[in-house]
Amino acid sequence: MRVERVNFGSKLGIILATAGSAVGLGNVWRFPYMTGENGGAVFIIAYVVCILLLGIPGMVGEFIVGRHSQANAARAYASISSHRWWGFVGLLGIVTSSIILGFYAVVAGWCLHYLGVSIVGGLKGDTEAITAYFQQYSADPVKPAFMGIVFILITHFVIVRGVQRGIEKASKVLMPLLFLLLLVIVAASCSLPGAFQGVEFLFRPDFSKLSSRVFLEALGQAFFSLSLGTACLCTYASYFSRHTNLLRAASQIAFVDCLIAVLAGLMIFPAAFSVGVQPDSGPSLIFITLPNVFQQAFAAMPVVGQVISVMFYALLVFAALTSTISMHEIGTAFFHEELHLQRRHAAWIVTVACCVLSVFCSLSVGGFGGLQVMGMSLMDFCDFLTAQVMLPLGALLTSVLLGWFVRSRVLHDEFTNWGTLRGLWFPVYKFGVRYVVPICILLILMHLFGVI
Ligand code: TRP
Numbered sequence: 439m440r441v442e443r444v445n446f447g448s449k450l451g452i453i454l455a456t457a458g459s460a461v462g463l464g465n466v467w468r469f470p471y472m473t474g475e476n477g478g479a480v481f482i483i484a485y486v487v488c489i490l491l492l493g494i495p496g497m498v499g500e501f502i503v504g505r506h507s508q509a510n511a512a513r514a515y516a517s518i519s520s521h522r523w524w525g526f527v528g529l530l531g532i533v534t535s536s537i538i539l540g541f542y543a544v545v546a547g548w549c550l551h552y553l554g555v556s557i558v559g560g561l562k563g564d565t566e567a568i569t570a571y572f573q574q575y576s577a578d579p580v581k582p583a584f585m586g587i588v589f590i591l592i593t594h595f596v597i598v599r600g601v602q603r604g605i606e607k608a609s610k611v612l613m614p615l616l617f618l619l620l621l622v623i624v625a626a627s628c629s630l631p632g633a634f635q636g637v638e639f640l641f642r643p644d645f646s647k648l649s650s651r652v653f654l655e656a657l658g659q660a661f662f663s664l665s666l667g668t669a670c671l672c673t674y675a676s677y678f679s680r681h682t683n684l685l686r687a688a689s690q691i692a693f694v695d696c697l698i699a700v701l702a703g704l705m706i707f708p709a710a711f712s713v714g715v716q717p718d719s720g721p722s723l724i725f726i727t728l729p730n731v732f733q734q735a736f737a738a739m740p741v742v743g744q745v746i747s748v749m750f751y752a753l754l755v756f757a758a759l760t761s762t763i764s765m766h767e768i769g770t771a772f773f774h775e776e777l778h779l780q781r782r783h784a785a786w787i788v789t790v791a792c793c794v795l796s797v798f799c800s801l802s803v804g805g806f807g808g809l810q811v812m813g814m815s816l817m818d819f820c821d822f823l824t825a826q827v828m829l830p831l832g833a834l835l836t837s838v839l840l841g842w843f844v845r846s847r848v849l850h851d852e853f854t855n856w857g858t859l860r861g862l863w864f865p866v867y868k869f870g871v872r873y874v875v876p877i878c879i880l881l882i883l884m885h886l887f888g889v890i
Contacts, residue, residue, distance in 0.1 A: 451606040453687055455760070456665075456674045458609050460695045461616075462761030463545050464663040466754055467724050469699040470706040472659050474717035477647030478639040478707075482700070484648075484656035489664070489692055492657070492878055495870040496666045496833045497688035499840050502852040504675030505684070510771040511669035514676060515836075519843050527835045531669030532769050534828040536788060538668070539590070539765040540795030541820045546758040547585030547800070548725060551575065553751035559744055561729040565713045572725045579805025586796040593762040594789040597770055598782040609760060616753040620701045623728075623750065626735035633708030639717060640703050650885055657882055658825035663695055665764060667829030667836075673768050680855060685863055705731070721803075766792075795820070826886060834879040841872035 473481045507514035512528030555561055561568065576582055596605060627633060661667045675684075706724055709731040710717055719726060729747070736743030766788055773784035802809035802816035811819040840849060849868065854861035884890045 452677050454609050457691045458760030459665045459764030462757050465699040466702040470703050471723040476652045476655050479643035480648045484653050488657045488660035493660045493664050494688050498684050499836045500671035501675040501684040504672035505678045508676045510775045528669050535668040535765040535768045537820050538824050539792045541799045541817050543586040543589045543796045544800045546589040549754050550585050556747040568729045569726045572722050577804045583797045583800040586800050587793050590793050593766050597766050598785045612756050624704045627705050627709040627731050630712035632712045636707030636711040661829040662825045667832035670764050830879045837871045837875040
């Protein structure tokens with residue numbers, strides 16, 4: 439028996455929702471700090487290579503599994519193959535996305551706090567004062583943890599009230615607005631004195647900085663940013679129509695995602711170099727750089743600076759929300775359909791688990807630094823474990839499944855929409871999922887574990 443599935447309002451809507459899942463803190467927060475820690479331009483090159491070679495085929499793969507099976511992650515993987523065993527890939531995805539939601543909510547909570555503070559005009563002072571402010575805030579045991587929970591609860595209520603349609607309508611306006619605002623802030627950031635150094639850092643590669651670590655991190659970032667490897671795309675694709683051109687959708691989303699990430703880089707680094715913030719400051723990078731841009735670039739018109747900063751944090755919170763919704767939806771759809779629970783009960787399972795994890799993650803970078811795993815704070819560990827191990831593993835298993843265990847006919851039908859598209863790229867795609875994607879990911883994972 440097929441359980442009634444919630445549906446998205448329009449075909450454009452579901453593609454927008456998928457893009458909304460991809461565009462989020464991964465682009466605006468994680469990409470700049472990863473770029474800063476990994477040598478600038480060389481990281482961007484490695485990142486783009488990973489997107490083209492592994493990201494786009496990986497996305498198409500998840501789309502195929504989802505649209506073919508029209509079911510939640512675990513059932514989709516089981517039904518496209520002849521072995522029930524493959525359902526574990528879907529289950530792995532559900533676990534991974536819940537862990538991601540746990541630490542992602544902490545950063546989303548920071549953004550929410552910064553939105554509040556910029557509304558009351560509280561972010562003032564020189565670079566040191568702004569840095570100290572962030573350190574003090576993130577080290578507080580209670581406030582950031584509370585904000586993380588608030589963020590997960592907002593996600594929860596959007597998920598259970600089924601206001602996807604509202605979110606879709608809002609996305610159509612807010613996403614382009616985020617893009618425009620990024621352009622304005624990029625211009626402001628590049629107009630600061632000494633900004634050119636930042637542009638150089640982003641676009642002039644220094645190949646001496648290229649290392650295997652750069653590739654590992656670029657791969658993790660590419661998967662994280664595309665929402666790839668957790669069956670998240672598969673869950674969304676289960677709502678796609680039979681007319682959606684999967685390759686085109688994947689390429690468009692990857693393009694928009696990359697563009698926003700690079701713009702975020704152009705927003706952060708010129709300003710960081712200008713005001714003397716280290717590019718490798720880590721997760722705090724955007725929180726200690728941006729308030730400077732808003733103050734200094736608009737020093738002549740402080741009101742404009744404040745309006746822009748409020749708008750920016752509001753849009754960032756919205757972009758983060760469309761991503762957390764997608765992470766939450768994977769688990770909710772699973773519990774709803776498999777345990778035959780009502781959606782609101784199913785959603786509570788995910789919400790409570792993620793809130794608990796989120797509080798511990800927040801404490802591990804704040805009030806309770808002793809919360810460490812393998813020499814990293816719990817938060818960094820969750821980030822490392824998901825982006826660099828679990829996402830590549832999920833994508834690896836998906837491509838092995840599609841390349842070796844699913845009939846070529848099924849792939850071809852999905853790829854060409856049952857023969858209505860020409861499918862010129864099909865042979866390339868087929869070769870990619872069979873050989874290129876699994877071998878590359880396997881090599882990278884083996885390297886990570888020190889096997890080679
Ligand atoms: N891609 C999102 C971002 O860039 C984060 C995200 C949403 C995600 N859903 C995911 C990451 C599933 C991995 C898996 O912010």
